[in-house]
Amino acid sequence: MSRKIGEVILDLKKVSLSFGGVKALTDISFDVREHEIRAIIGPNGAGKSSMLNVINGVYRPQEGEIILRGQHFTKMSPYKAARAGISRTFQNIALFKGMNVIDNLMTGRNMKIRSNLIQQAFWWGPARREELGHRAKVEEVIDFLEIQHIRKTPVGRLPYGLQKRVDLGRALAMEPSILLLDEPMAGMNVEEKQDMCRFILDVNDQFGTTIVLIEHDMAVVMDISDRVVVLDYGKKIGDGDPDAVRANPDVISAYLGASH
Amino acid sequence: MGFFLETLIGGLMAGMLYSLVALGFVLIFKASGVFNFAQGAMVLFAALAMARFAEWIPGWFGLEGSYLGTAAAFVVAGALMFVVAWLIERLVLRHLVNQEGATLLMATLGIAYVLEGIGSTLFGNDIYKIDVGMPKDPVFLFEEVFPGGLLINKEDFIAALIAAVLVGLLTLFFQKTTTGRALRAVADDHQAAQSIGIPLNRIWVIVWCVAGLVALVAGVIWGSKLGVQFSLSTVALRALPVVILGGLTSVPGAILGGLIIGVGEKLSEVYLGPMVGGGIEIWFAYVLALVVLLFRPQGLFGEKIIDRV
Numbered sequence: 001m002s003r004k005i006g007e008v009i010l011d012l013k014k015v016s017l018s019f020g021g022v023k024a025l026t027d028i029s030f031d032v033r034e035h036e037i038r039a040i041i042g043p044n045g046a047g048k049s050s051m052l053n054v055i056n057g058v059y060r061p062q063e064g065e066i067i068l069r070g071q072h073f074t075k076m077s078p079y080k081a082a083r084a085g086i087s088r089t090f091q092n093i094a095l096f097k098g099m100n101v102i103d104n105l106m107t108g109r110n111m112k113i114r115s116n117l118i119q120q121a122f123w124w125g126p127a128r129r130e131e132l133g134h135r136a137k138v139e140e141v142i143d144f145l146e147i148q149h150i151r152k153t154p155v156g157r158l159p160y161g162l163q164k165r166v167d168l169g170r171a172l173a174m175e176p177s178i179l180l181l182d183e184p185m186a187g188m189n190v191e192e193k194q195d196m197c198r199f200i201l202d203v204n205d206q207f208g209t210t211i212v213l214i215e216h217d218m219a220v221v222m223d224i225s226d227r228v229v230v231l232d233y234g235k236k237i238g239d240g241d242p243d244a245v246r247a248n249p250d251v252i253s254a255y256l257g258a259s260h
Numbered sequence: 261m262g263f264f265l266e267t268l269i270g271g272l273m274a275g276m277l278y279s280l281v282a283l284g285f286v287l288i289f290k291a292s293g294v295f296n297f298a299q300g301a302m303v304l305f306a307a308l309a310m311a312r313f314a315e316w317i318p319g320w321f322g323l324e325g326s327y328l329g330t331a332a333a334f335v336v337a338g339a340l341m342f343v344v345a346w347l348i349e350r351l352v353l354r355h356l357v358n359q360e361g362a363t364l365l366m367a368t369l370g371i372a373y374v375l376e377g378i379g380s381t382l383f384g385n386d387i388y389k390i391d392v393g394m395p396k397d398p399v400f401l402f403e404e405v406f407p408g409g410l411l412i413n414k415e416d417f418i419a420a421l422i423a424a425v426l427v428g429l430l431t432l433f434f435q436k437t438t439t440g441r442a443l444r445a446v447a448d449d450h451q452a453a454q455s456i457g458i459p460l461n462r463i464w465v466i467v468w469c470v471a472g473l474v475a476l477v478a479g480v481i482w483g484s485k486l487g488v489q490f491s492l493s494t495v496a497l498r499a500l501p502v503v504i505l506g507g508l509t510s511v512p513g514a515i516l517g518g519l520i521i522g523v524g525e526k527l528s529e530v531y532l533g534p535m536v537g538g539g540i541e542i543w544f545a546y547v548l549a550l551v552v553l554l555f556r557p558q559g560l561f562g563e564k565i566i567d568r569v
Contacts (some may be wrong), residue, residue: 082457094452096445096507106438107445111457113438125322133436174456 006225008095009210010055010178015064017234023176024050025061025234030133032178037204037211039221042231043254049091049212051231052180056088058079082111083226087176089167091183097156101166105141108173109134141172145199161192168199172207179203181213183222193217197224203211218255222246230254266410267530273416275522276423278487280478281499282506283427289465289508290434291443292353294364299370300496302472305344305379307479307488308339311388330392334480341472344375349465357450357460366441376493385490390483394418404521416496419481426477427515430470434511443467447509501549507562517560521545 010032017025025047032038040048053059055066066073068084087108087223096104101122113130142148147164150158155166171179184200185193201224203209215221221228222242230238230245232254238245245251288296313336318329374554387530395414416452434440446453446463472478482492506517520543529541552560 037337058451058454078451078454079457079459082455088455090452090455094449096448096452098448099441099444102442103441107441107453107458110438110442110445170452170456188324 004093008032010212011067011174012055013065013067014052014239015046015054015059015061015066017054017059019068023234024059024074025231028064028236029232030229030239032210032212032237033227034210035204035208035212036198036226037224039225039228040212040214040231041216041218041221041228045233046231047234048231049182050234052088052182052212052214055081056180065103082174082206085174085177085250086180087171089139089164089171089182089184091186093160093163093167095155095163095170096166098154100152100154101147101158101169102135102138102151104166105138105169105173106134107173108170109137117154134221137175138173141169144172144202145169146149150170153189162187163197164188164196165199172203176209177209178210181211181215183216185217193220200224217247261411263382266412267526269410270416271523271526272519272520273413273420274526275519276416276420276504277478277482277518278522279518280423280426280474280481280517282494282502282518283430283511284509285473285496285499285503286506286511287430287471287474288467288512289447290511291447292364292464293361293447294368295361295508296471297365297368297496298375299471299475299492299499299523300493301372301375301379302330302341302344302475303479303482303495304488304490304493305375305479306341306472306476307336307390307483307492308379308383308388309340310334310476310480311390311474311488313337314390314392315388319510327393334392337476338473339475340451342469345468345472348468349461353464354461356567357500372493376490380490387487387489388483390480391486392484394484415485419485422481425514426474427511430474430534431511433470439463439466498545503546504549504559505552507559510559510561513559513561521548524548 008031012031013029015025015028016023028047028051040051042048050059054061054077057073057078057080060075066076071084073080096107099107113134126206139154142151145168147162147165147169150162152168155163158166169186181200185196188196197220200211200213204211213221213225222245225242227239227241228245229236230248230251232250237250237254238248240248267370284299285296288294288299310333313333314330317333317336318326321329321332348371352371353364356364356367360450395418398411398413400411434443442453442458442463443466445456445458448461450460453463479488479492482495499556502517502521503514504517505521506513506515525541525544528544529538533540555561
């Protein structure tokens with residue numbers, strides 16, 4: 001592997017999140033280093049998705065802060081997160097169903113577009129060059145994910161596995177420095193899972209993208225991640241490399257359902 | 261033949277006006293998934309603003325009787341619609357992100373009443389006329405082809421031209437620009453659009469501004485034909501079957517739907533009317549929309565909604 005794990009890029013400090021009386025996350029701290037694959041695992045309802053939504057700014061934690069490249073965010077928003085180079089995929093695919101694959105990926109380039117409305121409308125000079133540049137970038141992503149054959153298909157018509165891939169493609173089109181994956185392999189068959197694993201590893205390896213992923217499938221997580229955080233009932237019960245986590249008695253009891 | 265063509269053209273002209281109102285609906289629905297009940301009120305509000313500013317502004321600056329006064333009134337009324345759009349986003353929509361469609365629908369109902377109220381407070385309740393200097397005199401065409409020729413209203417012709425240009429620009433905007441793509445993205449999925457860094461609030465302001473501008477153009481044309489009065493806000497109801505016919509998500513659909521209904525109304529009134537004792541024009545559009553709903557629930561040009569179960 002050519003990648004080298006670097007400094008801490010994203011640091012979460014004592015994050016607590018509750019919805020009314022329900023505590024989704026309690027006092028959680030962990031960090032993510034540059035270029036690593038960091039997994040968040042835990043049984044159902046452990047707060048994994050909440051955690052991701054906090055990083056992404058969808059939820060605002062009542063306590064704690066997010067430090068991204070040394071910059072403190074007490075109030076993150078999806079918009080700010082996107083500007084800061086964080087992109088994400090969704091557990092229940094949230095693609096733009098009426099648009100075709102290319103258009104969906106092009107929306108990922110939205111933030112990078114500089115030309116103004118009038119130039120775009122008349123397909124004029126700089127706007128034209130710019131659009132072509134973005135199209136080329138999108139084509140690269142399409143090649144990378146091996147979805148050339150469905151470029152012009154409206155995504156609503158694609159099978160589930162391919163939709164997941166397009167979802168990943170849109171996130172990649174943003175050229176993120178941090179990629180959040182919300183159960184990228186949920187609902188897939190073995191073959192699709194293998195493909196997805198390969199893509200995740202390739203993204204990490206070739207583009208050096210830092211990856212934070214949530215996943216149910218323990219075997220997959222242990223295979224591809226560098227470090228793993230384990231949540232249970234909104235609390236952190238384990239953190240470390242896969243082998244250490246596997247040996248952690250708290251983790252074993254949480255997963256095997258031993259009495260608490 | 262000459263008479264038939266005259267009826268047809270009359271229908272097309274009337275249809276163009278329906279299309280303009282329907283366009284406002286489609287724009288907002290496409291970009292935010294909201295069925296905007298306030299579109300009629302926006303047309304009324306814009307027309308009222310235009311009528312009154314066209315009266316006041318020349319008075320203030322001594323521009324009586326010049327086109328400059330009218331143009332200034334149009335610009336000011338347009339700016340006012342932008343302010344309205346901004347306020348709607350700020351006070352209403354911003355607080356309803358990621359809410360159910362029905363919630364947003366009810367919100368627009370509320371907006372409609374507020375706009376009507378503010379409109380009549382600011383601009384008064386009387387009937388006003390808008391005179392933008394469109395030529396009113398009819399012309400006769402093809403006199404050598406048909407006996408008596410074809411009688412065409414110049415005003416209608418210009419109105420149709422304006423509508424056509426507007427539609428062309430909007431189509432370009434939606435299909436070819438990045439902002440247009442962002443609008444479509446927002447319409448499809450709020451959450452996903454946010455996650456890729458599309459600023460939801462700005463997009464909504466843009467689309468309501470555009471809808472406001474379309475309402476202004478529609479209001480000015482209707483107003484200069486029939487005068488501005490409170491009942492203008494009910495033109496939205498006339499445009500409803502147009503939207504159903506054309507499909508809620510299609511700009512060309514709104515245009516063609518309007519034309520079909522305009523023509524259908526006039527032709528059925530003239531040719532079928534005598535058989536059933538007249539009055540067809542009033543309900544024809546609704547019946548047509550119902551029939552279309554039976555066979556194509558998404559309208560003639562709407563996007564078919566595919567749902568996985």
